[in-house]
Amino acid sequence: MSLPAALRALVLLLLGVSLALPGLWRDRTSAPRVAWLDDARDLERAGDSLLVGRAPPAIARSGSAPPTARELDLLAAAARRAPLFAALPRETASVEADAPARALSGRAAAVAFRVRGAANDSVLVRLGDDTGVLDSVRVRTDRAGNAAGAFRVRPPRPGWRQWTVDAAGRRAHTGAWVDSAGAPRVLVRAGMPHWESKFAVRALEESGAVVETAYDLGRGMFVAQGGAAISPERLARFDAVVVLDAAPLGDAERRTLADWAARAGGGVLLAGGQAGAAAFGLAGDLAAGRAVDGPALAWSLPAELAPLPGDRVRSAAAPFRSVRTGVSVAANSGAGGVLALRPLGRGRAAALAMTETWRWRMEAGRVAEHREFWRALVDWLASAPRAALTVRVPEPVGAVGIRRDVLVYDARPDRAAPAPPLVVTRPGGASDTLPVIPDDHRPGILRASFVPAAAGLHTLAFAGQPPSAAFNATTSADTTADAWARLSLLASQSGGGMVAPDSLRPRVSALGATGAAPLSGRRLGWILFFALLSVAGAEWAVRRLRGAA
Secondary structure: OOHHHHHHHHHHHHHHHHHHHHHHHHHHOOOOOOEEEOOHHHHHHHHHHHHOOOOOOOEEEOOOOOOOHHHHHHHHHHOOOOOEEEEOOOOOOEEEEEOOOOEEOOOOEEEEEEEEOOOOOEEEEEEEEOOEEEEEEEEEOOOOOEEEEEEEEOOOOOEEEEEEEEEOOEEEEEEEEEEOOOOOEEEEEEOOOOHHHHHHHHHHHHOOOEEEEEEEEEOOEEEEOOOOOOOHHHHOOOOEEEEOOOOOOOHHHHHHHHHHHHHHOOEEEEEOOOHHHOOOOOEOOEOOOEEEEHHHOEEOOOOOOOOOOOOOOEEEEOOEOOEOOOOEEEEEEOOEEEEEEEEEOOEEEEEEOEOOOHHHHHOOOOHHHHHHHHHHHHHHHHOOOOOOEEEEOOOOEEEOOOOEEEEEEEOOOOOOOOOOOEEEEOOOOOEEEEOOEEOOOOOOEEEEEEOOOOOEEEEEEEOOOOOOEEEEEEOOOOHHHHHHHHHHHHHHHHOOEEEOHHHHHHHHHOOOOOOOOOOOHHHHHHHHHHHHHHHHHHHHHHHHHOOOO
8 A cells, every 4th residue: 555545544544434433432431430639720621511511429638738819619519419529738746626506695606626647646625715825635647647626615705606626736626606595594304302303303403594394293293393184285385395214204295205306396305214215205215224334335416515433423314225216325334325316307306215313413422513514504405496496607807808608508388489688798797689599419408608808796687587697707827727717617527528638549449540631522622633733734745746746
């Protein structure tokens, strides 16, 4: 075959490959790949593909430079669709703080923290506010240098409240808008007066809770403040109901309590061997007639709750040998679960297997700890979110000039109806209405955003209502620390996290291919076009050299 004929054959072959390429490309790249971002330019180039179409299994940011404001905005949008993993900054010591999801004046809440430092190190973490140090705890980092925990706080008054978490030579700020709430109103339903009812009521009254008692003496006789019946009208006066072991509950009363918790947002605690625990979707089989020892109790409580100390105290109990789906076991003994917690509609429910917590108070002398155990438990029961629309600012403290996200949790029966306008009031009194749009990837969540242009407190409220969230803009010069803190928050909220640079690729390798993305169909099309052009030019040159027409 002559050279011109060979070149023409090559042109035809390349043309056929270019026509078949799109189909072959789709077949070979149908599986999504991890989006690997080495720097901000990679993110800008990949922006459209990260925000539309099929989401990648993960996003991996390997850059060592702090993210820019533009990069954080793009990553915030992309992290709603896929988990974000980011390489740690070079300075590994850091601390992050998270504000309470819902803070009420006089009620227990939690300020969570995460510390990153040297591996297997003991780190002292301090919580403070403008009055000084409030609390401290010593934590030990794991082999990766990470540790986490929380402080229990009880904001004394409504309005803005800000905290500082100090650890490993670093400092983080967080805060929350504290809604107004009085002391929890508690109805204690008990049987014949006994030690447990006496000291549980005393602990709650000493803590400042407003308590009414109803003692069932049997044979239809009650010693009760305000009546003995559990009716919707009576329950409307309370935030929580505590039913102690010796107080029998009829089926109608159980249904009334469960309906009140689910619809009105109340809290119900069933203590001891209450068969009604099953009716509230808490516990299954009960191991009645058992005892639990203080040192054998393993607590895994939400930070708002307080454990009983591990003293050598023994309490009669009816541990749970099984719990229902959606129930969190917050304390365990060798015989089974001791404390079970669960949401119940708009309210909360709990089951306590022990019937003699008074022994910690009277035998071990733990008066303050016994009081805090009961008050924190009642605070948790009484503080379920009741509003149909709840506003939260994920980053409540930060630098000016950076766009801030606002989340609205929508619990309305008709979510298709438009939400009322959300208004941000800036320092100085000027206000703006924020557009609120549904999050396509998280049902029941609405999103808004704003840019704080000046330092000071920005409050958020639905039109015609008092503020329910806030953001404190600062003029801190440490924009680098703020950028890394925002990136870490985005990563953790997306289901990913901050990872050591040498562990980033192994961490995401199980989620999909992590190498450099292959050339796109468009780029290969251009390459083939220039190849065809080069071959055609070569054939023309050969024909000219041979004197062909």
